[in-house]
Amino acid sequence: MELHNLTGYKLHNMLQTKKISAVELIKAVFTRVEKVERKVKAYLNLDRDLALSRAKKIDQNIKSEKKISFLTGLPIAVKDNICTKGIITTCASRMLENFNPVYNATVAQRIIDRGAVIAGKTNMDEFAMGSSTENSAFGPTFNPWNLETVPGGSSGGSAAAVAAGEAIFSLGSDTGGSIRQPASLCGVVGLKPTYGLISRYGLIAFASSLDQIGPITKDVRDCACLLNEIAGHDPKDSTSLRTNVPDYTKALVKEIGGLRIGIPKELMGEGVSRDVKDSVEKALELLRGLGAHVEETSLPHLDYALSAYYLIAPAEASSNLARYDGVRYGYRAEDVSDILEMYSKTRALGFGDEVKRRIMLGTYALSAGYYEAYYGQAQKVRTLVVRDFNEAFEKFDVLISPTSPTPAFKIGEKVADPLQMYLSDICTIPVNLAGIPAISIPCGAVNGLPVGLQIMGKVLGEETILRVAYAFEQNFKGVGKPPLRI
Amino acid sequence: MSITVRDVEHIAWLARLELSERDKRKFSKQLDHILDHAGKIKEIDLRDVPPTSHVLPLENVFRKDESEPCLTDKEALSNAPKKEKGAFVVPRILAQD
Numbered sequence: 336m337e338l339h340n341l342t343g344y345k346l347h348n349m350l351q352t353k354k355i356s357a358v359e360l361i362k363a364v365f366t367r368v369e370k371v372e373r374k375v376k377a378y379l380n381l382d383r384d385l386a387l388s389r390a391k392k393i394d395q396n397i398k399s400e401k402k403i404s405f406l407t408g409l410p411i412a413v414k415d416n417i418c419t420k421g422i423i424t425t426c427a428s429r430m431l432e433n434f435n436p437v438y439n440a441t442v443a444q445r446i447i448d449r450g451a452v453i454a455g456k457t458n459m460d461e462f463a464m465g466s467s468t469e470n471s472a473f474g475p476t477f478n479p480w481n482l483e484t485v486p487g488g489s490s491g492g493s494a495a496a497v498a499a500g501e502a503i504f505s506l507g508s509d510t511g512g513s514i515r516q517p518a519s520l521c522g523v524v525g526l527k528p529t530y531g532l533i534s535r536y537g538l539i540a541f542a543s544s545l546d547q548i549g550p551i552t553k554d555v556r557d558c559a560c561l562l563n564e565i566a567g568h569d570p571k572d573s574t575s576l577r578t579n580v581p582d583y584t585k586a587l588v589k590e591i592g593g594l595r596i597g598i599p600k601e602l603m604g605e606g607v608s609r610d611v612k613d614s615v616e617k618a619l620e621l622l623r624g625l626g627a628h629v630e631e632t633s634l635p636h637l638d639y640a641l642s643a644y645y646l647i648a649p650a651e652a653s654s655n656l657a658r659y660d661g662v663r664y665g666y667r668a669e670d671v672s673d674i675l676e677m678y679s680k681t682r683a684l685g686f687g688d689e690v691k692r693r694i695m696l697g698t699y700a701l702s703a704g705y706y707e708a709y710y711g712q713a714q715k716v717r718t719l720v721v722r723d724f725n726e727a728f729e730k731f732d733v734l735i736s737p738t739s740p741t742p743a744f745k746i747g748e749k750v751a752d753p754l755q756m757y758l759s760d761i762c763t764i765p766v767n768l769a770g771i772p773a774i775s776i777p778c779g780a781v782n783g784l785p786v787g788l789q790i791m792g793k794v795l796g797e798e799t800i801l802r803v804a805y806a807f808e809q810n811f812k813g814v815g816k817p818p819l820r821i
Numbered sequence: 822m823s824i825t826v827r828d829v830e831h832i833a834w835l836a837r838l839e840l841s842e843r844d845k846r847k848f849s850k851q852l853d854h855i856l857d858h859a860g861k862i863k864e865i866d867l868r869d870v871p872p873t874s875h876v877l878p879l880e881n882v883f884r885k886d887e888s889e890p891c892l893t894d895k896e897a898l899s900n901a902p903k904k905e906k907g908a909f910v911v912p913r914i915l916a917q918d
Contacts, residue, residue, distance in 0.1 A: 352830075437896040483902050531877050544875050573882035644860040653836060660837075662909050664900035674914045683839035691838055693850060695829070699835040702874070709859070714872030721873060753851055754858055770876030794876075 338363035339500035340816065343409050343557045348505060350408045351396065357390040357397065360503075361452050367500045368454075371819060376476050377486075377496035377799045379415050381455035384411070389452050392529045396450070405520050405560050407450030407490030412502035414493045415456040416463055417548065418537040421444050427471035428461045430665045430685035440537020440546050441569045442506060449564055454502050457492030458759040461687045463541045465489050466759040469750055470689045477746070478521060479817035480784055484743035485518030487759075487813055493551050498817055504552040504561055508538055510545045511644055512738075512763025517776035518551055519738035519787025522777045524558045524804070525551045526761075529575035529795050530770035534569030542651035543574075545644075545767040555776065555805045559583035562797065578795060586791065586798035587805045592626030594803065597731035601637040602762045607740040614779030614786040615737050618807065622735075625806055632731065634723035639716045640765040645757055646700045646713035647768070650689075653697030659685060692753060708715055717768050724769045728793040733803050735763050738775040738787035762789060772797050776795070776804045777814040785814045824853040 338346065338360055349355045365383055372378060393408045413419060416426045418436035420443075425431045439447065447453070460470035468491025478486040479499040486495040490507030494517035497505050507514040509527035526549045533548045540546065541718045549651025550561035562583050569575045598619065603612060619629050661667035661681035669681035686694070700709035727734055740761055749756040766773040771794055778788035788807070792800040840848065849884045855859045894907050903910040 434900055437892055437899055531879075570884060574877060574879065576877065639862050639865060642861045645855060645859050646862075657837075661902060662911055663897075665902070667902035671912055673916075674912050677912050678837040681840040682837055686838075691840075691844075692848065692855075694838065694853060695848060696835050696855060697830045698832050699824075699852070699856070702832070702835060707852070708863070709856075711872060712862050712867055713859075714874055715867040715870040716865065717873040718870050719865070719867075721876065734892075755853055757855070768876075 337367070337500070339367040342553050343405070343503045344560055346409060347405055347407070351403055353397070357393040357452065358387065360408060361386050361390040361410050361454070363453055364502065371479070371499050372501060374477060374482055375495050375501065376474060376480055377457055377499060377501050378412070378455040378457050379425060379427065379473055379492065382422065386454055391722065393450055393452065404449045406446055406564055409451055409503050410454040411446060411451045412493055412496040412505035413443065413452050414459055414490050414505070414507050416459060416508055416539040417443055417506060418455065418539065419453065422456060422619070424456065424539070425473070426462050427459045427473060428685065428690070429472045430659050432666065434664055434690060436537070438537065441534035441571060442565050443537060445565055457490070457496055457505060459492055460489035461690050462652070463508055463510055464652070464689050464693050466512070466756050467744070467749065468492060468517070469746065470687055473685055475746060477745045480522060480745065483745060485688040485746055487520035487739065487743065489513040491517045494518050494523055494525065496553050497521070497523045497553060499819060504550060504557055506548060506565070507551050508546060508548050509767065510541050511648060511767050512760040513789070514549045514551060515760060515763050515773060515789060516739050518775045519665070520743040520785065522780070522785030522817065523551055523553060524555055524774065524776050525549065526562065526774045527556050527772060528562065528566065528797060529576070529772045531574050532566050532795070532797070534572040534575050534579070536569055536571040539637040540655040542648040543655060543709045544651060545648060553783065555589055555801060555808050556584065558774065559587055559801050571734045581798060583797060583801055586801045588802055589806045589809050591622065591803055591806045594627040594733070596616045596622060596627050596629045597632040597727055597734045599630065599634045599637060599727070599734055599736060600631050601634055602736035604760055607737055610781040611737045611739070611741060611786050614781065615685055615735070615788060618778040618788050618811070619735065621810060622803070622807060625810060630725060634727055636716065636719040636723050637765045640720050640768055641757065641761050643713040643716035644764045644768060645696065646709050647717065649693040649697030650700045650710050651697065653694045653701065656690070656694055677751070689753070704724065718757070718798060720765055720768045723769060732799055734789045734791040736789045736791070738762060738789040742781050742784035742786055762766050768790055770794060770798060774800050774804050776808060777797070778811065780805070780814050782784070783818070824856060826851050
């Protein structure tokens with residue numbers, strides 16, 4: 336087996352027992368990158384020299400340490416909306432094309448402190464707005480399973496990099512499904528943790544009440560291992576939870592006998608393709624076979640979640656993105672006569688269409704005369720979505736649905752119709768509104784394209800969803816690796 | 822309820838976005854379509870429902886009022902499109918008489 340195809344857990348053991356070195360490993364990953372990256376285009380920025388010199392230093396440390404930390408020497412890809420000091424962080428936008436952060440995001444600092452080797456920064460939809468990575472100002476990423484299809488989004492680069500073996504694992508961010516949906520479309524594991532479990536300090540803001548960073552990995556064990564490294568309170572993020580972080584790998588037991596699983600019928604509706612439903616139903620059959628009780632249920636207000644989300648998220652975005660004014664950092668338009676013209680030209684030239692659409696949607700939803708009818712109402716719907724989940728979790732340990740209503744769609748298929756694109760997030764959005772955790776794991780394939788299963792848990796229920804995900808994975812034949820014939 | 826080109830002009834002005842005539846027409850159609858779908862929330866009776874702006878039971882998170890290390894002038898200005906003598910330079914703000 337080639338090193339780039341192994342899990343972080345296996346590679347950690349090999350580094351620990353000195354079967355391989357960190358330099359060998361990063362070189363193996365970069366050899367893979369050289370082979371496939373021109374087709375996949377998962378990365379926006381790769382710094383081989385920096386990564387190599389870091390791996391060399393880490394090898395020195397490994398020599399003197401008896402027991403190395405989990406991340407030591409493991410190559411990781413980081414979504415390009417997570418600030419990395421001294422490494423250009425663009426958010427896939429012209430606006431930040433040359434932005435060089437002067438500090439590290441807390442998650443970036445943590446993985447660096449714990450010995451990870453940042454392989455590069457990954458492509459995404461501009462400012463994380465999109466479901467296909469086609470909104471990147473620097474061109475799309477291609478799905479390793481079928482290069483004519485999208486990898487999903489907005490963390491499409493992070494998911495494609497892991498699927499193609501261009502990184503051992505990666506970090507993404509999820510505001511309405513941006514970790515889970517690309518993980519689903521690329522046949523890998525993606526977790527959106529409970530809101531507040533992982534620091535957002537240094538994550539370039541999209542919709543602050545919904546954004547959350549999380550891991551994208553090859554399997555559930557790696558997901559738990561990486562979560563262990565990045566979870567926990569951060570005084571620099573006022574929305575960060577003060578909670579004891581357990582060892583998530585302890586939750587990886589195959590036993591789920593008696594576990595109560597609810598299937599919200601609103602997430603298995605007409606928008607979900609027949610093939611995806613079949614895959615999900617087969618997965619539920621498997622879980623039943625392991626002793627779980629599976630029962631259909633209803634969370635009636637999920638039918639309104641997408642509508643509420645596309646008012647709330649743009650409203651928050653319109654406010655967050657007001658900072659891009661060409662004054663302190665980022666792009667600035669030239670040849671302007673006064674400051675107002677500078678603002679409006681800078682923003683016209685610096686932002687792509689989807690970002691403009693969301694800024695305008697949000698501005699409208701917050702403007703005089705429409706605030707109560709749109710933003711105010713959407714916030715009330717959010718309350719009802721939260722209540723529906725609270726009630727459901729009195730009866731069920733986890734809820735399960737498809738992650739995405741369809742497998743990967745064709746490049747270009749939905750770019751002209753924003754609403755169609757938004758509907759790709761119909762199963763993932765309710766989770767962000769409620770702030771609960773959810774994981775996507777591969778559960779089948781249709782015409783050579785992976786299908787993802789979404790397992791949702793209550794607030795801080797990461798251990799339960801990891802346990803269900805692990806039990807499923809251990810008893811499922813898997814979807815294998817993308818063919819990726821180059 | 823429909824979003825006209827005039828509405829788009831007003832929103833774009835509020836959001837400080839310069840748009841071409843073509844953009845205005847395109848966005849008015851798209852925003853209309855999206856808001857029509859979002860308007861679905863008007864179907865529900867929400868009279869006695871309180872709004873949720875945030876899901877965490879957190880309020881007023883303060884730190885101690887103590888000075889901590891922060892960015893230097895040089896760092897804070899390092900990404901500025903235009904700077905001079907430790908300040909950000911911007912175009913004229915007040916009109917000349």
